[in-house]
Structures are given as C-alpha cells and as structure tokens.
Amino acid sequence: MLRKLIHNRIVRRVASMIGTLLGVAVFVFIMLRAIPGDQITAGLGTEAAALSPAQQEALQRYYGLDQPLFTQFFSWLGNLFTGNLGYSARAQQSVLDLTLRSLPVTFELAVLSIILALLIGIPLGMLAASKPDSGRDAFGQFVSLAGLSVPAFLLATTLLSVFASSFGFNPNGQGYATLAGDPLLNLRQMLMPAIVLGFGIAAPILRTTRTAVLEIRSDDFVRTARAKGVPARRLQTKHVLGNALVPIVTMTGLQFGYLLGGAVVVEQIFSVPGIGRQVLLGIQQKEYAVVQSTVLVIALTFVIVNLLTDLLYRVIDPRVRAS
C-alpha cells in the first residue's frame, strides 16, 4: 500500500513540488541575510550610526531582528501555514493583502502579453513554415530575431518617451487603475507594457510554431490526409496546427511562469504595481518577510503553472491521449 503510494506519479510530483518550495524558502531566507544592511539601516541610512545602544535595541526588537535566525525562519514558516505571510511596516499592511493586490496585476499583464505573443507568434510562425527559405520565412525569422534581441528595457523606454513627448499619450502617468475599477483606463495602461513583453515572448513562440509545423507536415498522417484530398486550408488549421499545439502550449506555459518574476523591469518603467516590483521594493527596504513570502508565492505559482502545462499537454497531445 505504502509502496504503491510512493510510486504513485501524482504523489511523487506533489512531494517534489513541496520539496522545491521548501528549498526556495531556505534559499531566499539565507540570501536575504547575506545582503549587507538590515531594515534599520535601510530606513535610517547613515543616520543609523547616531543611534544609541538603547535605541538600537529598541528598533531591533521592533523589527524582530533580535530573534535568533533559527527562530526567525521557523516562526515565518509556521506562520505561512496559518495564512500569515508576515507584515510590511512600510506599507502598514499584511504581505497577504499586498500580494492579493499585486499578484492579479502581474497575472493580468502576463495573460495579456501571452495573448499578444500568440497573436503575433502563431500566424507568423505558420506563415514562415508555409514556404521555408522564402521571403515570408525570412520575414518571420527577422521578427523573431528582433523579439529575442531587443532588450525589454530599451523598447519600453523608447516607447514611453516617444509616445509621451510626441503624442502626449501616457496613460501610465495617471494613477494605476484596477481592472475592476476602471477597465478602460486599466487596459490602456497595460497596453504598452504588454506590447513590450509580448514582443519578446512572440519570438520563441514563433520559432516553436515554425519548427513544429515543419516537422508535422513531414509526418506520415499529414501526407496521408493530403493524399486523401483534405483541402489545404483545413489541413493547415486542423491537422497541422492541432498537432503543433503541444510544443506551443509547453513553450507558452514556460514563458508564463517566467513572466511572473521577469516583468520587473517593465513594471518599474511603466509604474505597474505588480509582484516583481513588490519584491524589488522589499529588497531595497530589507523587509525580509515581504521578500520571502512574495518569492515563495511566485515560486508556487510557477510550479502550479508547470503542473497545469503538463496536464494540458496530456489532454491535447493525441499520441499521449491514445496510449
């Protein structure tokens, strides 16, 4: 019975996920303490030198820095299980509340970027694959090369300054609007950051699509279908794209996971209050609980997205389905 349980794929997968998260927790905890300075010096700067010993002690108690590291780690970990992610003295809010506000923002940005990337990547990838080594293929290759090679911060800075100075278009200069509060303004604010991120992700998706389509086209069943006289367009969309979906979905899932932490530069430039910026601010202010819990949340989302990608993969891959 126990043996069976250990060999159960799902149980093993979940156990490995928990192990990974625990590893992330330990790692981020240690790394933060290794960064010079603490919340006191981050708050007071060089004025911290003027603190008397008694003041210093009072502040350490206030920030919980007087506890031994071991206690700090396990009380943080223990609190996590009760849903207490810690408290941010800077924001005067619990980390849970902060995260509940910032995670959806980054999530929305990631989804929009992925949609844009798919809209650019799949058609162009199919176009490129429809006639390899032709002009349209070269065009596709060029777009994907540009997407891979133009750094997000360069594109972001350029877009922002060009649009703001030349067209006076800068929705991001108005305070951030939530999707629920003012959907129209929110979408306008998400437009430029999503374009920047989406352009970057479009490249790998385009490449994946192109390769997958080329490979599948040479597969036997497509040849058979063609021989049977299935019309070209239907063949293209149904058979070829249907089968190319597997690698595309895998790639999309991967990219989505990376976007959660990787959007930080773009969030910073466009003042989008996402989760990457929450970590960045936490690192600056040396708010240990904020960084630890937020990174753990990002890691959790990442492993869940990976899991979902795997599951989806099983659902759509005809070969896996068949077996």
Add this chain to the structure above:
Amino acid sequence: MTDIARTAQLPPGTRKGGHRLRSLLRSPSGLTGLIIIVVLAIVSLSSFFHVLPYDPIAQNPPARLLPPSAGHLLGTDQFGRDIFSRVAAGVAGSALISVVAVAFSAVIGTMGGLVAGFYRGFADGVIGGVTNVLFAFPPLLLALSLASVFDRNWFTVAVAIAIVYVPIFIRVTRGPVLSLREIEYVKAATSTGQSQWMIMMRHVLPNITSIIIIQVALSLSWAVLTEASLSFLGLGTPPPSPSLGSMIFEARTLVSIAPWTMIAPGVVVVLLVAGLNLLGDGLRDTLDPRNRGKR
C-alpha cells in the same frame, strides 16, 4: 530575459569536426552572426590595446553632449566622454562578463548534468532538487539579489549570472546522458572495467558536446541581456566602467535633448544579442544531426 527558456534540444550524436565550420559558413544565419560578432569583437578588442580614439572614462566637460561629428564619431555624453570609445569598451565589458558567466555555468552545469545522469540515484536527486529550486526562483530577481550580496565588480556580476544559468546546463545535459548510458558501447566499456570517470569523459562527454556548444551560444546572448538589464536597474557593472546597459540607463534622461547618447549603445546591444542568436541558430543548423543532409 524570457528566452532563458530556450534550450538546445537535440539528440546526442557525434560528428567529425572538419565540416562544421564550413557548413556553419554556408548557413546564412550562422554566417551573418559570425560576421557581426567578429566585427564587434575587433572593435571591442581595440579597447584592450588602447587604440581607441579616446579614453572611455576620461571626462572632458567642455566637449559635453556634442552630436556625432568627425572628431567624435558617435558624439559625446553628458561628461564629454566619447561615445564610440565607451560603446567599444562597453561591448568588451559585456562580452567579458557574459563569457566568464557562461563558462562557469557551462562547466559546473555540465558536470552536474553528467553526474546526475550517469550515476542517477542519490546524486541525481540532490542535483535535481537544486535545479528545481533555482528554476522556481524568478531568474532576474535571483540575479538581482545575488548581485546585491557581494561587493560589486564585474566578476561578482558574472558569478551571479552564472548561478542563474547553471540549472539550464544541468537540465540540457542530463537527459542525453541518461540515454547514452544505456547505449551498447557505453555498457561495453563498463564491462571492460574502465573506471566510470574515464567512461564519462571518454564516451559520454564527447557525445554531448554539440548540445553544449549550441547552449553556450544561446546562453551568451541571454547573459548579455541579463547584464544589461542588471546595469539598467543599477546593479550591473559599477560605474565608471562603461556598460551597454548603464549607458542606456543614463541616456534615458537625455534622450530628448541628445538622442545619440541612447541610439549608439541601444543599437550595439541589439546587434550583439542578435549576432549571438544568429550564431547559435547557425550552430544548431550545423550540429543538429536531424539537419544532416537537409541543406
């Protein structure tokens, strides 16, 4: 940043080296990439041999913010420093950091992948666990935190980037090693009593070199981007050493009054990354056994 996900995925296999360069030159992307990289390398090497027109960090206030001219090919920045010289030195700096970072991660990652794939069992478990942890950590945030741990200089930035990239190399090499392990001649070597270390070095490693080479090329472009992003966030190469990322960062405030301060480093960073990407593509075309005979 996001293309960290791109990995070299090809089945293991060996090829004789002589044809490689020739077929790389025949692949259009490979050739273009090679040309770009060689040109940038020559320009940046000139910064090591002190043949640049100006000292890239010498300030010359009277020559502040001059537009491009014969004297200053790409103009000057807010301190009167020659942008051409700075860009050249910046490419050298970026290249140095990226090469060192990728070399580190390639060596450590490949060793990790070899050990994990070859010995399996406990070693595989530990290495796999570490890989999973590093993967679940947002890459840019990881590099950023690591970069703030150490006293900052080009070497520590390289180490930070290397740590982020180690798991990629582990993952890329482990799979092929696993399958090679089961191949007859490797099994045969084991039965003749060769030491496991010898087998790994002699029979397994040579079979995964193509994968590693391609991954190195792809990783280099990623490392250049990461270094630039870190510099942009103020955590890359410390000034005054020029870095493409920090040049763009500084130019941001100037872009409306002196656009050339942004254009030059911007174009060069794009060229550098594009060149490395093209080279990586070319290498893949050349080395991927599935492409054999296709072109």
Add this chain to the structure above:
Amino acid sequence: MWQRSRLTRGALLAIGVATAASSVLTGCSSPATQAPKPGASGGTGGALVVGVTSDPDTLFPWKATQFQAVNVLQNIYGTLTEFDKDLNTVPGLAKSWETSKDGRTLNFTLRDGVTFSDGSAFDSKDVKYSLDKIKDEATAAVAAASLASVTSVDAPDPQTVVLHLSAPDAALPSNLAVVNMAMLSSDDTEASLNTTPDGTGPFVLKNRVASQSLTLVKNDKYWGDKPKLGSIEFRVIPDESSIVSAMQSGNVQLAVFDDPLVAKTAAAAQLNVAKTPQLSYHVLQLNGRRGDLTDLNVRLAVQCAIDRKQVLDTAALGEGTVTGPITAPAFKSNPDQRPCPARDLAKAAEYLGKAGKSAGVKIKTIVSQGEYSTSVNEAQSLKAQLAEAKINLDLEVLESGAYVDRWVAGDFDAAVALNGGRPDPDGMYNRYFTSTGNLNKVTGYSSPELDKLFAAGKASTDQHERKAIYDKVSVELENNAPWIWLFTSYAYTATTSQVQGFIPMANASLQYLRTTAVN
C-alpha cells in the same frame, strides 16, 4: 534605478530648511498671488498631483528620515517652531518663547484653539508627552539627541510649556522646527499613527494605496491660513524619466528632482523648472583614525591637491557652488579661508614630504552608487586629480545598503558623501566634531578647541557673537582637514503652468504646498 533617485539620508534628515532667494531657470511661479477660492470646506480648491519616486517608508514622524516621508509628514504634522522660506525660526504651534537670563529655562506660550485632526484639543500636556517620548531611548526617535540639553519639561498650565536645560542651548528653538519633533496627541500611539496620522498641520491623510499613491485633503481646522488646494496626491512613479513623461502629458503637476540632467530634460519639455541652492553639501570624508590619514600632513596634502571647481564642473555639470563647512546663509563659511583655496600641487607634495610619504599614499574610498546622481562621477574626478599628487584613491563602489553598513561601522579610509545641512551650525556639526557627538565615532576627529568653540556657540544668543564663533569653527575644521568640503548643489522643482504659489525650499521641502494653488 530604484536607489537612484533618493537623496542621501543626511539630506533626508531634512532638518535644515530654506536658504536665500531661489533662483529661477525658466519662468518660475511667483508666490501666491492667486485669490483664494471661495468655500473653505475640504475638497474644493483644486487638486494637485505630485510625482514621487517612492512612497513614504513610514508615517510615524519621529522616525521618518526618508525624503519622501518627511515631505508628506510635514504637511500633516505641526511643530512648536517652524522655518519660514528664508530659514528664520518663526512661531509654529508655540506663538512665542523666551529664554531666561541664565539661558537654562525656555518658556513656550502655545497657540490656542489648535486641534488635532481627530478633533481633540492640542495643549501643553501633548507637548510634554511628545518631548518626553522623543527623549526616551525606547522610542528610538531620530531627533532624541537634539534634546540632549533638556533635563525636564513642565506644563504648568494648558498654554505654557517650560523646558529646563542643563546648559544654555541657542540652537534648540530651530532644532524644534523639524517634523522629527512633531507634536503628537498624548492619546495616540505609534501603532495607531502608523495607519491613521493625527496631526495639527494644514492637510489630513485621506487615502493611501501602498507603493502607488497617497492622498491628502485640506484640514479645515488648520490654525494658520487655510490651504488653497483641496487635495494633494503624491503619486508613485518609480522612474524619474517617467515622471517627466507624466508631467508632459499633464498627469502630474509638480515634482522635485536632484539630478541636473533630469532637470534639463524637464526644462526641454516646456516645464517650469526652478532651482534652489541646497544646504546639503558634497564632501570627501577622511577617517582620521586609519592608516596614513592619522597624519595631519597627509590630510592637508589631499586638501591641497583638489580643485573643487573642477569636481563640480565634471561631476555635476557645474550646477552648484564651491563651499566651506557651514552652508547656512546666516553663518556661511568663506570658501577661500582654507589652507589651499586654489589647487596647489607643490604644496601638496610638500605636505606629503613632511609626512614622510613622498612616495605616495593609498586611500581606500567608499562610494555609494545610486543614492544620489553625482556620487560616482565625483569619486572619479577626485581620483583623477589626486593621482597627480601621488595620492591614490582606491574606489569601492557599493550598493547603498553596503555603503551604509560600512559607513556606520567606520570601515573606510575615506567616503564620498552628500550630507544634509541645517540652518544652525551647532545642529549641523556638533554631532560630528565634538568629543561627545553621537556621530563622532564615525568621524574620528575632535579636539579640545572644537569642544570649547561648540560649547561657546551654544551658550551665546547674540547673533554676531555666534557668527564669529562659527567662523572660527570653520577655520579650525579646514586647517585640520578631517573632511574635504567640496560644493553644494541645487534641487530642481518642476511644475506645469497650472501650478501657482509654490515656494521651493533649500532642503527641497514641500512645506509651501499650503500656499500652492492649481487652476
């Protein structure tokens, strides 16, 4: 970029305020000529959006040192005394004060009819509570040391507060004018104020979304002239260039920059930019307890080998003024009264020779990257100049956290710094250069002469006498070269054309938002 736009903490402990008239780059607005809008209740009178790179890291005034926090809290809380735009100490919550003949008691008469924003009355009980608490080390208030001379506080009646001093303290009234000395209600606690500020200032906190925005509305019960603005939103835009973009598109109307380049961009974008000379000063701090720098001759050699104007020109685009130690207008040091007013390499070599170091010295110098825009360039320029005198600066460029760590531990030979100035020279340097000063452990330099001079400066209330004393302090400091004073720079206030009546101050303080109007 995240650490880039913060001013140094020295400057952040913005105890100092306005200096002389602020000069104008491009058509700055003149002080409030706008007729106040009718209808005095909150919400009317226009809304102003101020662009800031970061939101306050605390809302508790006694612990606030961050520039953004000080700026917000100054508009919410009141202090016993205040500074006017010319740096004079003027009545605040205390309508008058007098010092006893022996200088050992200070009597404050409080304004009547003042209330906190929660509606409760402000009286002497609150003053006693506040001052006692600030002095209490368990509170960890950053201004505690400014009350060192206060032995006890009495509140004989609701309108009178008596401070008993251990020795005369001429600097005390001006030390009370900062937001770190804010008067809090004796009913409030730190925990409650962290989320719900309760002050006596011209504005009241209405709403805060952490790291996005913070909105103040007019306090209708404010004791002074009613603010013209109905509301002020401090909107967080982490990137300074993005703030300029937001001002161009009209979404933000006011912002303060410290980077001359950003100011230049803002001016190029048709915004009004006013530049205000700052009390804060750029300085090369030498650690007189370490290595070769223990020798006065080596320090003087450093002093003589530097052309300050050139540092200013290369590092800060010439945007500033060469300065001596004291930057407050009323006590200003003469920058020419120093061993080598102009760079003198021969003299530097001579000093090195006297120290027996003709072969040259090596000085490990820490530089913070990002705290303020010019740090690394200053270090670079200093290194280049000193190298010509065989003085080798070994630069360590550190992230701000690491810099602060090293600085607090005194672990450096030299440090490139931007320090906050104060209107009173005692508040400014007593803590660094007297043997009992709370920062002397970092400075590492004091002398019986300086101790005596600072004590005399504190005891005298005569302005001329004090000026003469602090001139001597300046000379004493320059002749012993514990630090090498370089230059002061500007703060740049960018406004759109709708903004009127804002008066920029020497610490980039936003105190005069209370007289500002938008149309």
